[in-house]
Amino acid sequence: MIYLDYAATTPMSEDAISMYVKAAKDAFGNSSSLHDIGGFASQTLDASRKLIASLIGGTYKGLFFTGSGSEANTLAIQSLLNGVDSSKKHIITTQIEHSSIFNYFKKLAKEGYDVTFLKPDKHGYIEKEQVDKALRADTCLVSIQHGNSELGIIQPLAEIGKLLKTKHVLFHSDCVQTFGKVPVNVDTLGLDAVSISSHKIHGPKGIGAAYVQPSVYWQPVIEGTTHESGFRPGTVDVPAVAAFAVAAKKITDSMSEQHHHFKELRKSLIQHLEPISSRITILNNDEHTILSNIFPVCVSDIEGQYIMLECNRYGFAISTGSACQVGMQEPSRSLLAIGYDEHKAKQYIRVSFGVETSESQILAFAETLIKTVNIFHQRDWRG
Structure with a gap:
């Protein structure tokens, strides 16, 4: 995994x-x-x-x-x-x-x-x-x-x-x-x-x-x-x-080296997710200082828990928010605080990088997320 x-x-x-x-x-x-x-x-x-x-x-x-x-x-x-x-x-x-x-x-x-x-x-x-x-x-x-x-x-x-x-x-x-x-x-x-x-x-x-x-x-x-x-x-x-x-x-x-590594991974992930860019919202951007190892995303019309479980099925461990809140079935308090409604807040997933994370892993994850989103919307369209 x-x-x-x-x-x-x-x-x-x-x-x-x-x-x-x-x-x-x-x-x-x-x-x-x-x-x-x-x-x-x-x-x-x-x-x-x-x-x-x-x-x-x-x-x-x-x-x-x-x-x-x-x-x-x-x-x-x-x-x-x-x-x-x-x-x-x-x-x-x-x-x-x-x-x-x-x-x-x-x-x-x-x-x-x-x-x-x-x-x-x-x-x-x-x-x-x-x-x-x-x-x-x-x-x-x-x-x-x-x-x-x-x-x-x-x-x-x-x-x-x-x-x-x-x-x-x-x-x-x-x-x-x-x-x-x-x-x-x-x-x-x-x-x-x-x-x-x-x-x-x-x-x-x-x-x-x-x-x-x-x-x-x-x-x-x-x-x-x-x-x-x-x-x-x-x-x-x-x-x-x-x-x-x-x-x-x-x-x-190794903080400086890791920061550069995370920035490159983040840039790469954004590029690889371009095919579904209209269906995702990246929560933080360059307007304010960010932690480069954390990549928070909302996927339109799909609950984050579904995305997380599908990614897990395909061999990727991501989360739907703080591990201290998992199992509560409640939308993220942080997302509600910045203006998201409960429905939108439940569409949140978080990808977070480590020193071991590689470019090839990011590419593989992006392909899995794109496939998951496309399959979901095809099923939704077919009813």
């Missing part, structure tokens, strides 16, 4: 697997134990922490390992909120956040917070002026994802970050989709907190990280927690952390 769903997850790289096995054998101790075996695990953990922190322009004191990107999101947000003035109850976010953040803010809204969900423009873009207009005297936190996994849009975090610094409002971003694809630097983007994940960059699943600027005051979600400086309870998975660090270093070192 040809895999074209890298935005959902990536296969572990050989380097990450090798490191995981080595660390599982040599650094199996509990990193909190005081004996030498625990000490070696602690040293491995610290080295990995320093490496990953450096890749986002941070310091090791601000990086905390979590069980996933989703957990990093909720822990970072709640830890920040625990540290702010309790009289400040206003939060700003967007309608197109990852479900882990969107649902958490819905929960906080029921618990007394006033949450503003900004609506993006027709491309999925959030303007700095929207954030500025929404700010209030009691705004304590703004959380805006860096890159949307369904639309592929990258938000202007640096502009928003500069604004929020002048207003002394905390700024968090879910960078799970962008880390390793585009530069993520906490200072350049003006961020107080960041969430990232391993399995999106060819590392193992079940490990993520949250970064909180050491200058920012926060309080633990669970009082009395000792692991990860009180940020998250539970023994740290040192082998997974070490593999995460190796994967992070490798992908950031």
Whole structure:
């Protein structure tokens, strides 16, 4: 099967697997134990922490390992909120956040917070002026994802970050989709907190990280927690952390090369799909910054789930949106937010590239999609 769903997850790289096995054998101790075996695990953990922190322009004191990107999101947000003035109850976010953040803010809204969900423009873009207009005297936190996994849009975090610094409002971003694809630097983007994940960059699943600027005051979600400086309870998975660090270093070192590769694949796919160009709508374009590895498309009059299943039958793995939403039988919240109705939103499919994706695979996929669309419309015409 040809895999074209890298935005959902990536296969572990050989380097990450090798490191995981080595660390599982040599650094199996509990990193909190005081004996030498625990000490070696602690040293491995610290080295990995320093490496990953450096890749986002941070310091090791601000990086905390979590069980996933989703957990990093909720822990970072709640830890920040625990540290702010309790009289400040206003939060700003967007309608197109990852479900882990969107649902958490819905929960906080029921618990007394006033949450503003900004609506993006027709491309999925959030303007700095929207954030500025929404700010209030009691705004304590703004959380805006860096890159949307369904639309592929990258938000202007640096502009928003500069604004929020002048207003002394905390700024968090879910960078799970962008880390390793585009530069993520906490200072350049003006961020107080960041969430990232391993399995999106060819590392193992079940490990993520949250970064909180050491200058920012926060309080633990669970009082009395000792692991990860009180940020998250539970023994740290040192082998997974070490593999995460190796994967992070490798992908950031080749970021420019991969970006070029993805741009060429995207250009090629658009060309190959020309025979059905009147039947498809590419959701993002060159008018705004995009993640070049994500190719979101709506196929006129055909539900995305049908396209996905047909492609699977022919040996191609694509998706109909965020893997965290699969099985809900609901149209994408991101597409609804940019103005699509439920019928049109259900016609969405997402193709996402990886470093292993080749030109020949793109050609083969395009031929399959064209055949699927043409056969469907022939059947539809015949009744």
